[in-house]
Amino acid sequence: MALLLYFVLGLSTILAQTTILRLDGILYDLLIPLVVFLSLNFPKRKGILVVVILGLIMDILSGAIFGLYLSIYFWIFLSVKGLSKCFDVGDTIFQSVLIGVCVLGQHFMFCAPCKGAQLLTVRVVPVLLQTVFAMLTGPGILMLLEALHIRLQAAIRRLERNRGIAIR
Amino acid sequence: MFSKRLVRILGVVLFVLINIVLLSISAKHTHRHTIIDRLVIAGVAPLQECVINTMRFCRNIWRHYFYLVEAREECDRIKGMIAKAEIEKSRYLESELACERLRELLEVKSEVSHRILPAQVVGLDPSGWFKTVIINKGTKEGVSKGMAVIAPGGIVGHVVGAYYRYAKVLLIIDRNSAIDALVQRTRSRGIVEGDTSENCRFKYIARKADIKIGDIVISSGLDGLFPKGLRVGAISEISVPPSGLFQEVRVRPFVDFTRLEELLVILE
Numbered sequence: 001m002a003l004l005l006y007f008v009l010g011l012s013t014i015l016a017q018t019t020i021l022r023l024d025g026i027l028y029d030l031l032i033p034l035v036v037f038l039s040l041n042f043p044k045r046k047g048i049l050v051v052v053i054l055g056l057i058m059d060i061l062s063g064a065i066f067g068l069y070l071s072i073y074f075w076i077f078l079s080v081k082g083l084s085k086c087f088d089v090g091d092t093i094f095q096s097v098l099i100g101v102c103v104l105g106q107h108f109m110f111c112a113p114c115k116g117a118q119l120l121t122v123r124v125v126p127v128l129l130q131t132v133f134a135m136l137t138g139p140g141i142l143m144l145l146e147a148l149h150i151r152l153q154a155a156i157r158r159l160e161r162n163r164g165i166a167i168r
Numbered sequence: 169m170f171s172k173r174l175v176r177i178l179g180v181v182l183f184v185l186i187n188i189v190l191l192s193i194s195a196k197h198t199h200r201h202t203i204i205d206r207l208v209i210a211g212v213a214p215l216q217e218c219v220i221n222t223m224r225f226c227r228n229i230w231r232h233y234f235y236l237v238e239a240r241e242e243c244d245r246i247k248g249m250i251a252k253a254e255i256e257k258s259r260y261l262e263s264e265l266a267c268e269r270l271r272e273l274l275e276v277k278s279e280v281s282h283r284i285l286p287a288q289v290v291g292l293d294p295s296g297w298f299k300t301v302i303i304n305k306g307t308k309e310g311v312s313k314g315m316a317v318i319a320p321g322g323i324v325g326h327v328v329g330a331y332y333r334y335a336k337v338l339l340i341i342d343r344n345s346a347i348d349a350l351v352q353r354t355r356s357r358g359i360v361e362g363d364t365s366e367n368c369r370f371k372y373i374a375r376k377a378d379i380k381i382g383d384i385v386i387s388s389g390l391d392g393l394f395p396k397g398l399r400v401g402a403i404s405e406i407s408v409p410p411s412g413l414f415q416e417v418r419v420r421p422f423v424d425f426t427r428l429e430e431l432l433v434i435l436e
Contacts, residue, residue: 017294024296063293063300063328063342110297126296 002152003042003050010034010054018061028103028130031058033141035073036099039080040089040142041149051077064110072109076102092139099138104131269430272320282395283435285309287317289428290334299325299342299362303431306333314393316434321422322399323347323387324431335433339425340400341366348391349400351377352384360385360400360419366426368401370417377415379403385419395434 013030021027031054038047055070062069080089080098087094107127170178273286291302305311307330317324317337325345329336338345341362349360349370356377360368370385383403389396405418 014294018291018302022292022296029295058294061291061294061302061336063298063336063338063344064295069294107297110295 001156002149003046005152006034006038007050007053010050011057014054014057014061025126026129026133028134029106030141031073032076032102032106032134033099033138034145035076036080036095036102037142037145039077040084041146044081048074048077068109072106076105095139095142096135099142100131100135103134107131269320273430273432275320285311285433285435287431287433289431299339299425300328301337301339301428303335303337303433304333305433306331306335308332310435311335311433316394316398318398318432318434319423319428319430321424322401323394324423324428326393327433337431340421341368341425346391347394347400348388349385350388351379351403352386354378354383357388358417366421367404368419368421370403370419371414373415373417375408375413375415379406379415379417381406
């Protein structure tokens, strides 16, 4: 149920990013903090399902090579999962750097298929701006998601308890 | 000698006469300013003034309070009317702009001899790196992969994915897009390719080719995607490298890709 909510949240983000928000300026891909959050808070099997579906949707809507978004989110999910075993992922500075690196990595993946002269046209300033903005806002988004997660867990537990009483 | 009753009557008549005489005398000296008058006025008038002012103040508060309430209501009503009028105005303006755009589309439609299908942009590319849009016409309306998409300004791109009710259009400014094009004035041929900016590169233009800034670039029709003669853009930058066979040319598309709303899909 919780995963469904995060899927809806991701879908809403995609809708916003493909209609009202333009990711040309300072705004970065807001699904990245969500993927990081899912990686930190859900078991591999469950979390990856949502991540893959969101990646697929992004791939379908985007003009990118099919599977590029899917791969990016997939690897972010797995990398964060791996890092969470070695580092204190609750640290704000660590989260900030983590999201910044993810955004930078995503841009790197996007410009990777560029050929020779095309690489010269890669706009460095927006990429750097987005990375800095992601580093500044990413931990905040993660905090919001975590607060939502705690409330959601409590609500689910309450619901389950009530259901148990009703069955008895 | 006189009865008491007669004495009373005479007394009254006498008082009346005295009164009349005194009034007659007083009538000759009107607006006297005696000390008594002044004292009385000095003592009473301030009190009167105070009372009158208090009354007036209270009355004013009362009247103005209700007046303000009424004024406030009136103001709210007028504000509502203005807001409605603004919405109405905006709607008319939007209709006017839509009419203008549709008129331009109709003009294009009459200019292009092919069967054309109008469509609207419903979604943009989620990344800033790729340039695609989603339109609200798909296979249901006859749209299929590879069809050219144009706007009043010129070529927009071509369909790269057709679904039942929607289609994905690759814009000419995307780095994966390429159009066989020629310079309208000199017929120099080349390939217009997109890059990550809002401009395109015009590749394979020979060093000796006669081109200048402002020259219009049109589709050659040789790529099998776009009909011949559709406007692509104008040459905005030319540089001739010291070595190499070709010039480096940039083309500014006629279509404003940041404001794409209505498009035309060339069905044939």
